[in-house]
Amino acid sequence: MPDKHLSSQFDSELNSVSARVMELGGIVESQIRQAIYALSHFSVEAADQVEELEKRVNSMEVEIDYELSTIIARRQPTARDLRLLIAFSKAIANLERMGDEATRMARMVKSIIESGAARSLPSSELGVAADLASGLLRKALDAFARLDTKTALDILKEDDLIDKEFDGFVRKLITYMMEDPRKISASLDLLFLAKAIERIGDHSKNVAELIIYLVKGKDVRHTALDEIESAVG
DSSP states (O other), X not given: OHHHHHHHHHHHHHHHHHHHHHHHHHHHHHHHHHHHHHHHHTOHHXXXXXXXXXHHHHHHHHHHHHHHHHHHXXXXXXXXXXXXXXXXXXXXXXXXXXXXXXXXHHHHHHHHHHHTOGGGSOGGGGHXXXXXXXXXXXXXXXXXXXXXXXXXXXXXXXXXXXXXHHHHHHHHHHHHHHHOGGGHHHHHHHHHHHHHHHHXXXXXXXXXXXXXXXXXXOOOTXXXXXXXXXXXX
């Protein structure tokens, strides 16, 4: 009976941490949506909201990390449960970094607005990549909650689309700067903003790889896609 009681407590703690991870993911998703809105509307107010949310994201990361450390120290979990706790830790690290990228986007938007070049830059070209990145995070959170390896595999494939959008945008931006060197400074802000979008996709991909690791027990980082497909089955 005591063992069953301890097991129930441990399950409750795991569920609590899982819920907190999902809550953190929701806040980061809101950050990214606001950052995309700030970009598409050149809104200082939306950019400010993104920066304000960063404080909450950073605070939650520290709190969840502490919870995980406490559980590991107190429960001394078995290998399978330890794998889950490590996955939680890596997931929140990736979410926090996505929040950092959203904040970077917000700061770049404000810098572009201050330059006075906002309306003349090809910022609308980033719309597809931004929507893809936001969608990948949503899929990653859903897949993590359900430990859905099929969706995780889809995320790995879709991240390539963001990379292609980024590469195409860089080529267009270089041409734009060559045509009007006066816009180089503001264009560089836009380039850093595009890179932040691309990095959000990368972090969503990292979460997808964690899901496969959790379910299949196989570390698929730096692994060819066809090998990952075989591992997922």
